[in-house]
Amino acid sequence: MALLNTDKLTIKFGGLTAVSALDLVINQNEIIGLIGPNGAGKTTSFNMITGVYTPTSGTVVFEGKDITGMKTHEITKLGIARTFQNIRLFGQLSVLENVLIANHMRFGSNLLSAVIKTPSYLKKEKAVYEKSMELLRAVGLDDLKDEVCTSLPYGKQRRLEIARALATDPKLLILDEPAAGMNPQESLELMEFIREIRDKYNLTILMIEHHMAVVMGICERIYVLDYGVKIADGTPSEIQNNQKVIEAYLGVE
Amino acid sequence: MSFQTFLQHLVNGISLGSLYALLAIGYTMVYGILRLINFAHGDIFMLATYIAFYSITTFLLPWWAAFLIAIILTALLGILLERAAYRPLRNSPRISIMISAIGASFLIENLAIVFFGGRPKAFPIAPIFSKIVRIGDVSISIVTIIIPIITVIALVILNFIVNKTKTGMAMRAVSKDYDAAKLMGININHIISFTFGTGSALAAIGGIMWALKYPQLIPLMGVMPGLKFFIAAVIGGIGNIKGAVLGGFILGLGEIAIVASSPALSGYRDAFAFILLIIILLVKPTGLLGQNSAEKV
Amino acid sequence: MKREKVIQSLISIAAVIILLVILNKVLTPFQARIFNLGGIYIILAISMNLINGFVGLFSLGHAGFMAVGAYTSALLTMSREAKEMNFFLEPIVPWLLDVQLPFPIAIIIGGLMAALAAALIGAPVLRLNDDYLAIATLGFSEIIRVIFTNTQSLTNGALGLKGLPYIGVTDSPKEAIWWIWGLVIITIVFMVLLINSTYGRAFKAIREDEIAAEAMGINLFKHKMMAFIIGSFFAGIGGALLGHYMNTIDPLLFRYLLTFNIILIVVLGGIGSITSSVISAIVVTIAQELLRVLDGKMQIGSLIINGVPGTRMVVFSALLMLVILFYQRGLMGTNEFSWSWFKKLPFKTKKAKIS
Structure with a gap:
């Protein structure tokens, strides 16, 4: 099939x-x-x-x-994940945040546990952080994780978009x-x-x-x-x- | 309800509807070109009535000269407003322009409170406007009849400008595609100024007729009507002049119908416009005559 | 790292509490009242900032949700006698006559009612974008006002409600400091925790680019709704506090002007920053109080200047225009207070990042 x-x-x-x-x-x-x-x-x-x-x-x-x-x-x-022809990153946010955001969909914590930071939430947060860092390493952007994404050169923005798409599994x-x-x-x-x-x-x-x-x-x-x-x-x-x-x-x- | 009262209400509805229509056009023209809700349009409308008021009472001008001056000055104020509050932000995020519009609206209102005073003023009505005409059993004030006539005249002129003149063609071009129009050598700033001038002149005409109909002036008189004019524009399909007219009439007739049908509901008259707005936005978000447009991805 | 942050936060809160104890001693009752009003405006500004600044929804409905909170809390705390005095045109609906709840519970119910209103309103309007959302939320806030003006036996209509119990039990602004500022601290802590969670990141993603956010699997409607309801809950709490603070409420109080006041605070501070909302709320409240002299009589030496009513608001509207035209970042843009400021201070003054 x-x-x-x-x-x-x-x-x-x-x-x-x-x-x-x-x-x-x-x-x-x-x-x-x-x-x-x-x-x-x-x-x-x-x-x-x-x-x-x-x-x-x-x-x-x-x-x-x-x-x-x-x-x-x-x-x-x-x-199904995608990138965009005219790059659509989350402009004012950092490189790392861009990738973290793509993990939100499968995060699986409700609002309350996210706010009061339950142990299980913190554990997931840590896992998501590590997964995102691994993806950034894969695209060679891990040392730029705290930069504002619009400050990156064009080619790196494209790679960040791919990393972000990959984060949605x-x-x-x-x-x-x-x-x-x-x-x-x-x-x-x-x-x-x-x-x-x-x-x-x-x-x-x-x-x-x-x-x-x-x-x-x-x-x-x-x-x-x-x-x-x-x-x-x-x-x-x-x-x-x-x-x-x-x-x-x-x-x- | 007797046929006679029905006619009475119908005439009132048409009259109110044409006022809404006239004022909705100003909103729709500005939105069509700048994609901006000109929150200050209702305040421009208020200023026109005060200019006419002072021209008559302080400068002792005849009513027609006062009206003419009010229309001209208001048009200039509209142009000034765009220069000062909107032009510097033309390439800023939309939220900034919107806040600027709200800020401008409050600034004008508060300046009006300082200069004109917060107390209501009675608009002087020339005797020829206070006549009552009787047609059969229906008695109508002359103003109620004049309003739709003036509206029709203004519409015909506007229609000519937009469709038959070079400036009108440029206006349509800018509203279709701002950047392409710029590349074609259209002087965008002129066109936008012209649009604000025309829209504000129409607001002045509407304002004066409003004052003849409801002759009590206060600095905040433009707020609620201003929102309704905008709603009329949205109902018809914002950016579309015919839509604004249609929306204006629907709103005007609807309001009169509510007041006429039950006194208990008349307190909710001001809510009607907003409820209608939300229904329209849910059923047909682009308004009755609006066109669909998808965002390019 | 994490532990350090928790300790820093606890120190901050302790510092604020100590400050409150000191202020409680030194402020005159009049100053305490203004300080309290500042606190109420902090809650309102932060709640608006969540919706408008972090999710990027241009909502103009704040005054409506405040009205819901204020009326709910007022009707739930007033005594039977007070209600009978107020409702002389038409008696109050019987089921409300004898209800009298303690003040904290009433305030929370006020917030919940505002949240409920937001849930009902949000369902249709949050599907709209930008301008339409602005006008529809503004419309709803007006509809709420029109309804409150016309439901004589429930809200006392245009007459409004007089004699709301003051915040707390002893009727003193000094006790109220603890109630109001306690709620301020809770609101700030809640918002900071929310913004720095995966949900907060999703909110910011929506603000930055809706299409990309949805392509990353974020359910736009659900998240907008969440922020709208949470923001309105705090708007309801703020509205309830404002009602008790003023002792009197009527539908005219909750005009669009009230929403404008909060926009003013949010924009002057910087859209999308909690810290700036806090600072801006205090500064604007105090400034509005100080500039009250512009509206009344002024005496400089032997010279008496008659102020013109409305001048104060001219100053503030002009200020808003200036900020939006020339300095859109506001006081501090989207930056937040962080302890790293102090670390950096001796070496260089670099912009602080959201930590």
């Missing part, structure tokens, strides 16, 4: 069909790429999967469960342009890092990316969107030789 599949996923804004009848199948532990020119509907698809937008028609099924139209936080709880991690703004060296490191976390945390990864080197180097399968329609899917080499994809990117003579 696929971990996630979408069936004829469609969304219309007014008269515009942003995504039309999108079928995705994502299996356990795969790294899948979603590519396409600007405005092809990639982020919109992510937003439908994560419950930010409600699709006009079609369904999203995660682990055999229909999650179409569920609230974002409910979907996160089921095990996801099964499926959705990355929206993780390599944006990175130089080739950083992109290479990122590829390595994504593979690592996939193996370490037993993840499945779905990513939008424009850096073709990254996409081709890391993704096992790729979906290509253009004008909201899926125009191709297959392995990186199949995609590279697909006439439709070349036309979509380069235009037709």
Whole structure:
């Protein structure tokens, strides 16, 4: 059984069909790429999967469960975490706090015990702190834990977003342009890092990316969107030789 | 209720509704452009009545000159308000602008208390406005008839400005997409000043008619009506001029209907607007004529 | 580390108690009254700061919840005779006539009623955002006022209630210091513990970015509701105290102006900081008292200046405008008091971080 599949996923804004009848199948532990020119509907698809937008028609099924139209936080709880294209960190808070916050959902203490600091609460607080520090170490930000997150350079903010998403204990991690703004060296490191976390945390990864080197180097399968329609899917080499994809990117003579 | 009393109430409702409509437009125009609740709009409305009052009583001007001066000065005050309290915060968090708006509103009210005094003042009504007209069995004061007529005239002019002039086109552009409009070379500051000026002039017209209808001036007279004007704008769909008119009429007619239907309920008249607001926001958060817009993620 | 913090906190509280003992000795009854009013405003400012500053909900409904708390506590503590004197237009509903509870219980019930009102109101309005939330909460606070004006046999309508028992049993501002400031300490301790918990972090996440917070699994509505109810509970307590402090309440007292007063304190101090609310509440209360002279007659030497009523509020509204226009951080931004200030003091004056 696929971990996630979408069936004829469609969304219309007014008269515009942003995504039309999108079928995705994502299996356990795969790294899948979603590519396409600007405005092809990639982020919109992510937003439908994560419950930010409600699709006009079609369904999203995660682990055999229909999650179409569920609230974002409910979907996160089921095990889908994401990062954002235009980085959305909790600006005024520290690096560590950003990751701690993502643990809140599974914290499991009620308000009263959190306020009076019962022993069990303090124990959990300690566990969450250690888990967050471990994640920060994994992304190489542990020595910056007390910095205000907006003071970090761009690449580090992207990595912090990934650490934060990982703190929700996801099964499926959705990355929206993780390599944006990175130089080739950083992109290479990122590829390595994504593979690592996939193996370490037993993840499945779905990513939008424009850096073709990254996409081709890391993704096992790729979906290509253009004008909201899926125009191709297959392995990186199949995609590279697909006439439709070349036309979509380069235009037709 | 006899048909005659029904007509009486209907006329009153239409009259009150057109006042609300006229004043809701000021809110809706400012919101459409700046995405800001101009909490001080009700106080601008109050200032207009006092300017007219002093023009007549202290400077002994004829009523029409006093009204004209009130409209012009109020428009200038509206422009000044935007410059002083809102423009410096245009790129600040929304909460700051909102607090600034509330602060401006309180500042104007308290200045009014200091300069005009806290005691009510009786608005001088020229004899031509105090006539009573009888149509069949229904007797109506001339003001009640004038209000909807003035409202219609103001609307026609406004409609022309917004839809047929270059400034109007720029206004619409700014309200659709602030940044794009800026890039297209529209002078945003001019357009915003113009919007505040127009909105405040409409508030002045509304204020003067309000004073003719309820001729008692106090510095806090703009607070409750101000909130209702805003509610009328929200009910119709904020940012939408037609919506403001629709909302104004719904609110005006609704209030009169409540008072007319049962004296026991009349104490709750002021609560009606807020209850209606909350119902509308829950059922159709964008208001009756508002458009949906999703936040970009 | 943790133990050190607990000890520091206990020292702080002990220091405050010693300070209260001293103040109790040196303050004149008049000064004690102002000091008490400052305490009430601390509770109100902190409760508003939780909702507006930490969760970032722009709520303007504080006066309404204060009214609920004040009326509840008043009706529960007044004697049968006092109620009969007040309700001369229309007799009070029979079931309330003989109810007379001790003052602390009545205050807590006042807070709970305000929290209940917040739960009912929050359910529809907390789904709205920014401006709409502001206007809807303001609307609700007005509706509460309109209702209280019209329910003659329950609240005595526009006439209000007179002769509320003073705070405590001995009718003295000096005893009231202990009641009010005891509640101030409880409120501060509670809020600090709440803010520095996983829930406090979730609140701040919502303030920073709702979309990201929800994507991290935070149930926005549930957490907004929590903060709204807790904040309103303390607003109810503050309102109840204010009622007893003033001896008289009527619906006009709970106008939007009262909410504005609290916004003033919160903004001047710094939105999102408990410490600043505390300092600002005391400073603003004392300043409002001192500037009362502006509204009345002033005598400087042989010169008598007739003050104009309202001048005082002009000063404060202007001050609010100046702060929001030129110094938005307020007194201390989102910084909090911490013992590390003292450690750092001899070397450098660096900004304190939330510890």
